[in-house]
Amino acid sequence: MNDYWQFQVSSVGFSGIQLSYSQNGSGTGPAKFQLAYSTDGTTFNNFGSVYTLPSGVSWFPSSANSATMFAYDLSSITALDNASSIYFRLIDQATTSISGATVGTGGTDRVDNFTVFTVTPVPEPSTLALLGLGLGGGLGGGGLLVFRNRK
Numbered sequence: 541m542n543d544y545w546q547f548q549v550s551s552v553g554f555s556g557i558q559l560s561y562s563q564n565g566s567g568t569g570p571a572k573f574q575l576a577y578s579t580d581g582t583t584f585n586n587f588g589s590v591y592t593l594p595s596g597v598s599w600f601p602s603s604a605n606s607a608t609m610f611a612y613d614l615s616s617i618t619a620l621d622n623a624s625s626i627y628f629r630l631i632d633q634a635t636t637s638i639s640g641a642t643v644g645t646g647g648t649d650r651v652d653n654f655t656v657f658t659v660t661p662v663p664e665p666s667t668l669a670l671l672g673l674g675l676g677g678g679l680g681g682g683g684l685l686v687f688r689n690r691k
Contacts, residue, residue, distance in 0.1 A: 541643075542631065542633075544632060547628045547654050548581070552622055552624055555622060556658045557656060557657075558611070558615065559612050559656045559657070560609065560612070560655050561610055561655065565593055565638055566646075566648045567595060568637050568646060569643065569647035569649045571637055571638045572591070573633060574633050575588050575612060575631075577617070587612060594608060
């Protein structure tokens with residue numbers, strides 16, 4: 541219990557963070573997990589509810605028997621936007637195994653395809669400055685107009 545998988549990424553230049561991953565384990569592996577996040581690697585905040593891995597899943601793709609996929613939209617957590625480091629943990633929450641007994645010493649747990657992504661890039665400061673000058677709008681959409689006095 542309280543063992544965890546940890547992943548660290550940078551979101552510099554991005555906002556609207558989302559993530560997805562696959563997870564499963566052996567019948568004697570841990571069953572209950574909690575997703576948590578941090579921007580300093582020390583203080584973690586839980587996100588979502590504790591989830592339980594179902595028994596009888598495998599990594600082989602088929603409609604009836606595949607690894608459990610998880611997807612989270614963390615876009616409401618603005619502290620994760622444009623952060624130099626984000627830490628994610630999948631924390632084991634109980635001593636109950638996937639088969640319902642106690643986690644065995646040989647029990648296994650696996651995580652695959654841990655993907656952090658966004659659909660909203662953060663504009664570069666130079667882009668914001670150009671937008672502030674009116675590029676992309678005004679003057680018939682033509683851009684910046686410069687006048688020069690002639691003598």
